[in-house]
Amino acid sequence: MNGINRLDIKQLRVLSSLLELQNLSQVARKMGLTQQAISEQLRKLRDLFEDPLFIRQGNSMVATPKAQGLRDPVNQILKQLTSLLEPEQFSPQTYKGVFTISATDYATQALLPQLFNITRREAPGLKLIVRDFASDNVNQLITAGELDLLISFPEFIPDNLAYVTLFEEQHLCITGIDNNIYTEPLSLAQFAQHAQLVVSPSRANLRGSHDQWFESQGLKRNIVMSVPSFSAVPDILHTTDMLAFYPARLLPNSKVKQLKIAAQPPTFKVIAAWHLRTNNSPIHKWLIAQLQNL
DSSP: OOGGGGOOHHHHHHHHHHHHHOOHHHHHHHHTOOHHHHHHHHHHHHHHHTSOOEEEETTEEEEOHHHHHHHHHHHHHHHHHHHHHSOSSOOTTTOOEEEEEEEOHHHHHHTHHHHHHHHHHHOTTEEEEEEEOOTTTHHHHHHTTSOSEEEEOGGGSOTTSEEEEEEEEOEEEEEETTOOOOOSSBOHHHHHHSOEEEEOSSSOSSOOTTHHHHHTTTOOOOEEEEESOGGGHHHHHHTSSOEEEEEGGGOOOTTEEEOOBSSOOOOEEEEEEEOGGGTTOHHHHHHHHHHHTO
16 A cells, blocks of 8 residues: 555644654643544554664654654655745734634733723724633643643743743832831841742742842842732732832823832843744734734
């Protein structure tokens, strides 16, 4: 039987995914199949190409030279097949679909209201679902296709995802609007000594993102409270004497005011990330472009 008659798209996808991930269980999760089904497809590929293709080494599947030589042709074939199903032209006005974004508490406040204003005006057929950002399982969710786009900070994004930096953000020192016990500008030592509130969205602890910066200058912060979201900070500071670092894009806020300090902490990046399989998705490209222009 002619070899081409025994080759199907699923086998090419298995081969491409194995070349990318080098792990049977990861490929099975990515494709929504059982590991047994992936093993069966690999058996057929080995028979078709008359080559082992992958050799097990611990938990990894190491590609043979034959498999490595198939990488570019197979990926090119899959890319061409994918392009057959993509619309020739993309128009936000006529697009209809559902798009799921996983966003941090910060991004939900700083970016999404403006983004939704644009989508309602320019892409009325686009329906958006926003989910809380959960760093522990975000890779599994985006690989499974349950998420389309992530908006977060680089340290929370898996290395295997594509991403773009939207902008750099600056933390500013703030306190309650009626708090007048501080003399400006505060030295870093004075700031470190005062009671502080930090936002810790991924781990419930008394650690802040700028702790290492203070420690590099021989200072230890007096962190007395931690909350999981930025939205809670103004209400808490409004009723206490605490200080906090707060993103500039979330200011002004009527319940807090900025305090001048001797030196500003390092800036931090806000990024949008997506799975490599959606690199050429028109709706991804359009939404990311809108985010970059905010």
